[in-house]
Amino acid sequence: MEGVPLYGYILLSALMFAIGTAGVIIKRNPIIIFMCIELMLNAANLSFLAFAKYHTAPLATTALEKWNVHMTGQMAVVFVMAVAAAEVAVGLGIIMAIFRMRHGVDIDEMSAMRG
Amino acid sequence: MLETLAATEPAQGDSVWWALLRIAIMLGFVLAIVPGLIWWERRLLSWFQDRIGPNRVGPFGLLQPIADGVKLFFKEDITPATVDRLLYFLAPAIALFPAFAIWATIPWGPDARLTPIADVDVAILYILAISSLGVYGLFLGGWASNNKYSLLGGLRSAAQMVSYELAMGVALACVILATGSLRLTEVVSMQFEPLWGVVPWMQNWFILTPWGFVAGVIFLITMVAETNRAPFDLPEAESELISGFHTEYSSMKFAVFFMGEYATMLAFSSIFAAVFLGGWSPLPLNWEYLALRANDAGIPWLAGGLTFIGGPIAAPIWMVGKMFGGITFYVWLRATLPRLRYDQLMNLGWKYLLPVAALNFVVVAIWMQFGWFALLGALVVLFLLYVNIVVFLARGRRDGDDEMLTLVNPQAHTEKTIEVSRS
Amino acid sequence: MSLGVVVFLVMAIVIVLSAWGVVVARNPVRSALSLVINFFTLALLYFGMHIDLLGISQILVYTGLIMMLFLFCILLLNLGAPDTLFEQSLFKRSVAWFIGGVLVLAVASQVIGPLAVADAGPSAPQGFGEAGSVGKALFTGWVYAFEIASVLLLVGIVGSILLAKRRD
Numbered sequence: 037m038e039g040v041p042l043y044g045y046i047l048l049s050a051l052m053f054a055i056g057t058a059g060v061i062i063k064r065n066p067i068i069i070f071m072c073i074e075l076m077l078n079a080a081n082l083s084f085l086a087f088a089k090y091h092t093a094p095l096a097t098t099a100l101e102k103w104n105v106h107m108t109g110q111m112a113v114v115f116v117m118a119v120a121a122a123e124v125a126v127g128l129g130i131i132m133a134i135f136r137m138r139h140g141v142d143i144d145e146m147s148a149m150r151g
Numbered sequence: 152m153l154e155t156l157a158a159t160e161p162a163q164g165d166s167v168w169w170a171l172l173r174i175a176i177m178l179g180f181v182l183a184i185v186p187g188l189i190w191w192e193r194r195l196l197s198w199f200q201d202r203i204g205p206n207r208v209g210p211f212g213l214l215q216p217i218a219d220g221v222k223l224f225f226k227e228d229i230t231p232a233t234v235d236r237l238l239y240f241l242a243p244a245i246a247l248f249p250a251f252a253i254w255a256t257i258p259w260g261p262d263a264r265l266t267p268i269a270d271v272d273v274a275i276l277y278i279l280a281i282s283s284l285g286v287y288g289l290f291l292g293g294w295a296s297n298n299k300y301s302l303l304g305g306l307r308s309a310a311q312m313v314s315y316e317l318a319m320g321v322a323l324a325c326v327i328l329a330t331g332s333l334r335l336t337e338v339v340s341m342q343f344e345p346l347w348g349v350v351p352w353m354q355n356w357f358i359l360t361p362w363g364f365v366a367g368v369i370f371l372i373t374m375v376a377e378t379n380r381a382p383f384d385l386p387e388a389e390s391e392l393i394s395g396f397h398t399e400y401s402s403m404k405f406a407v408f409f410m411g412e413y414a415t416m417l418a419f420s421s422i423f424a425a426v427f428l429g430g431w432s433p434l435p436l437n438w439e440y441l442a443l444r445a446n447d448a449g450i451p452w453l454a455g456g457l458t459f460i461g462g463p464i465a466a467p468i469w470m471v472g473k474m475f476g477g478i479t480f481y482v483w484l485r486a487t488l489p490r491l492r493y494d495q496l497m498n499l500g501w502k503y504l505l506p507v508a509a510l511n512f513v514v515v516a517i518w519m520q521f522g523w524f525a526l527l528g529a530l531v532v533l534f535l536l537y538v539n540i541v542v543f544l545a546r547g548r549r550d551g552d553d554e555m556l557t558l559v560n561p562q563a564h565t566e567k568t569i570e571v572s573r574s
Numbered sequence: 575m576s577l578g579v580v581v582f583l584v585m586a587i588v589i590v591l592s593a594w595g596v597v598v599a600r601n602p603v604r605s606a607l608s609l610v611i612n613f614f615t616l617a618l619l620y621f622g623m624h625i626d627l628l629g630i631s632q633i634l635v636y637t638g639l640i641m642m643l644f645l646f647c648i649l650l651l652n653l654g655a656p657d658t659l660f661e662q663s664l665f666k667r668s669v670a671w672f673i674g675g676v677l678v679l680a681v682a683s684q685v686i687g688p689l690a691v692a693d694a695g696p697s698a699p700q701g702f703g704e705a706g707s708v709g710k711a712l713f714t715g716w717v718y719a720f721e722i723a724s725v726l727l728l729v730g731i732v733g734s735i736l737l738a739k740r741r742d
Binding site: 038039040042046047048054055059065067068070071072075081090103107113115117123126128133 | 576578579582586589590593594596597602605606609612613616619620623624625628631632635636639640643644647648650651666667669670671673674675677678681682685686689696698699702703707708711712715716719723724726727729730731733734736737738
């Protein structure tokens with residue numbers, strides 16, 4: 037996609053992030069809140085990749101340094117994906133455990149850890 | 152997406168028209184061959200069961216699938232009252248999409264202008280990714296039908312496909328490690344090298360290497376599970392779930408599910424052929440080398456014939472032949488093996504296939520580093536696979552006898568032993 | 575407008591609408607499907623940026639596995655039934671959209687000006703998103719982070735098994 041400016045990607049990412057934030061605040065179903073968090077993570081991924089593609093690396097001098105600057109954004113995304121996978125496995129496990137214990141999934145009523 | 156695909160293509164045949172031609176060839180072949188597959192499955196299945204099978208419509212019953220299609224087309228299209236309408240309509244389409252999209256990176260022959268549609272450098276990952284999308288159609292069909300049996304079928308298909316996807320991924324990772332490339336065309340051309348690097352007149356088909364054999368067997372099992380075919384057809388187990396996720400589907404919507412299943416089977420057969428069975432070479436013989444030797448021996452017609460067999464014109468024929476071999480294997484399994492129980496299915500996937508595949512991955516690494524020395528390791532893995540399968544089958548048989556329940560009848564003062572199977 | 579910009583705009587609209595759908599859909603299954611569309615379109619966007627490996631990983635990891643887990647949990651807990659939670663608090667909703675709007679405006683005001691001035695187009699060299707280059711980077715400069723991530727995944731597996739195990 038030639039001719040798309042960098043701020044196009046960043047604005048798209050900001051919109052996704054904002055919608056995710058709003059979802060986390062509005063929703064009461066923990067699974068949907070979880071999905072909104074995934075949405076926010078993906079917004080971050082998008083901006084990482086956009087910067088990885090567009091970064092001009094003014095401080096890098098050698099070719100290897102310049103190359104590494106472009107790789108850094110992609111590496112961040114790889115690790116975000118790994119963390120998201122681990123997070124989903126554990127998070128959904130917790131939600132299932134809570135559901136089994138309490139037979140309800142309203143997040144506003146989950147206050148068992150409050151003294 | 153087209154832009155990327157075009158950018159990563161070889162320069163030859165790099166125009167929109169060639170791309171459209173490639174897509175047309177592929178789509179035309181798949182659409183034309185699926186009815187043939189249904190006929191072949193019905194005939195073969197009936198031979199297995201000592202029947203004749205459909206032989207009334209057309210010569211050898213060849214037109215039977217068309218008659219079936221016409222019948223399905225003119226049947227009443229029932230939409231149950233309580234379904235989620237949007238998803239109920241979308242589910243068959245979603246099921247069909249990956250069945251066709253998966254063909255995009257499968258090569259059929261050496262001519263880069265005609266095949267594959269896109270020679271991307273992530274082809275194997277693409278196949279894994281697209282085949283993992285296949286579960287959505289089944290799952291949504293099951294959920295949108297608003298029917299307990301359908302829902303159970305959908306849940307089962309989700310659990311099954313996610314479980315077997317892992318073992319399949321690791322089995323393919325062995326091949327990736329050995330070839331050092333994610334391109335399917337390179338995976339195929341790597342198999343045209345001399346066998347094990349030492350036998351010049353044979354080709355190095357991965358199924359002939361020790362680690363490749365293990366990976367191939369695992370891939371074969373997982374590909375049957377991924378396509379929800381017998382003995383892994385739990386999502387549509389007719390003796391338990393009526394017909395599982397497509398219970399509420401009728402007429403053309405059912406036919407679309409059906410077609411997607413057959414197209415996926417064919418796609419997986421061709422992937423197996425490309426990754427493990429040497430792609431478009433009919434036998435693991437080094438055709439160029441043999442032709443050269445025939446020339447040296449002064450038999451030019453033999454040399455010409457050998458060159459033709461290994462050449463680009465005959466290539467798609469061998470590929471299609473291998474696909475039919477794969478389909479025949481599917482039918483053979485269906486006719487031979489009883490359906491697995493749900494816990495057996497999960498045990499097989501997680502406790503047997505996945506660890507063996509992971510171990511095999513280590514063996515490939517050793518093979519890459521030390522060559523022949525790895526044969527020992529590969530033999531150990533083969534032995535483990537064998538023991539695993541034997542233990543698995545024995546467990547399946549023993550499970551019923553394990554639990555004896557002793558009921559004492561106080562009046563008669565006799566003990567009765569009743570076998571209770573865990574179900 | 576060039577073809578690239580048009581393609582980008584179409585994808586961006588699909589992405590924003592499907593993200594919106596995640597939040598406004600009443601039914602959790604519809605929400606999850608909306609998110610699947612969102613992730614899939616994002617993957618197409620990555621392909622458009624010539625970041626092939628991460629685009630494929632996006633489909634494989636997010637739409638193939640993570641969203642499947644979500645859908646599986648939703649159906650297992652039977653949250654797809656019509657009598658699920660209604661989101662009724664109008665006050666909370668307006669506060670949430672206000673915060674979201676402020677967030678977008680804040681980012682936009684800081685980003686558009688400087689980036690529009692400094693924009694020199696994509697600077698990445700050829701093939702920086704290919705499997706080979708990403709793999710090489712992963713196993714040279716980022717190998718410690720890679721190992722730590724693998725330990726994290728292992729801990730995640732053990733943790734989720736412990737959580738899911740039924741204690742009788």
